[in-house]
Amino acid sequence: MRVEVLKCNYERVLKEIKVACENVGRSPDEITIVAVTKNVDVNTMMLAHSVGIKHFGENRAQELRDKYPELEDLDVTWHFIGRIQTNKVKYFVPICEYVHSLWRIEEAKEIQKRADKLGKNIKIFVEVNIAGESTKAGLNEVELKGFLKELRVYDRLEIIGLMTMAPYVENPEEVRWVFRRLREKLNELKNLNGGNIKLEHLSMGMSNDYRIAVEEGATFVRIGTAIFRGGEK
Ligand SMILES: *Cc1c(COP(=O)(O)O)cnc(C)c1O
Numbered sequence: 257m258r259v260e261v262l263k264c265n266y267e268r269v270l271k272e273i274k275v276a277c278e279n280v281g282r283s284p285d286e287i288t289i290v291a292v293t294k295n296v297d298v299n300t301m302m303l304a305h306s307v308g309i310k311h312f313g314e315n316r317a318q319e320l321r322d323k324y325p326e327l328e329d330l331d332v333t334w335h336f337i338g339r340i341q342t343n344k345v346k347y348f349v350p351i352c353e354y355v356h357s358l359w360r361i362e363e364a365k366e367i368q369k370r371a372d373k374l375g376k377n378i379k380i381f382v383e384v385n386i387a388g389e390s391t392k393a394g395l396n397e398v399e400l401k402g403f404l405k406e407l408r409v410y411d412r413l414e415i416i417g418l419m420t421m422a423p424y425v426e427n428p429e430e431v432r433w434v435f436r437r438l439r440e441k442l443n444e445l446k447n448l449n450g451g452n453i454k455l456e457h458l459s460m461g462m463s464n465d466y467r468i469a470v471e472e473g474a475t476f477v478r479i480g481t482a483i484f485r486g487g488e489k
Pocket of ligand 1: 462
């Protein structure tokens with residue numbers, strides 16, 4: 257991928273975030289951009305780092321494990337954002353500081369075990385299926401509180417917030433309610449805070465809808481296509 261294209265894409269994303277922030281009186285400093293690098297090659301990832309991207313998100317544990325050795329010297333923070341398979345937790349725990357997609361207790365148990373071995377804490381978002389799409393991962397809202405309480409015993413997991421994926425729609429205004437609802441959920445659940453439960457962040461917004469997600473309070477956006485488009489070989 258040409259670095260000029262990458263730079264231009266990234267600058268557009270920064271600008272859109274700035275505008276969305278201005279619309280609602282937020283500061284862009286509150287927002288972490290996680291560049292989603294699934295199917296992006298290591299050379300392009302090095303270019304991404306060179307234009308200022310400091311957070312990478314992968315959704316497949318093996319792809320992350322395979323690419324990481326060539327990138328380990330970069331000062332970047334790694335995020336695991338995809339479906340968790342218990343037998344692959346061992347691949348991402350040593351690398352990642354954040355996991356965005358926890359919603360099953362077996363997975364929590366395995367992350368705890370692997371992280372504890374390394375003497376490391378992992379920052380965790382609990383994934384919520386706000387829109388109730390049957391194809392999407394995540395807990396439904398009524399399960400959320402009980403799940404969070406169960407997580408209290410896993411002291412290597414710092415539960416920092418909630419994550420959701422909105423349905424894909426042409427006009428992202430139609431999914432504004434999803435983001436708003438996740439924010440309301442977070443606020444409702446903050447009274448559980450204490451110990452390893454530190455609910456504060458919202459991971460929401462992808463290429464198609466991050467502007468709306470930012471207006472609704474996202475503190476982490478996960479953006480792939482809008483950053484890496486135009487780099488197809
Ligand atoms: C792929 C992916 C993204 C980014 O999607 P884009 O539409 O390419 O920005 C964000 N979150 C998750 C969980 C993903 O799998």
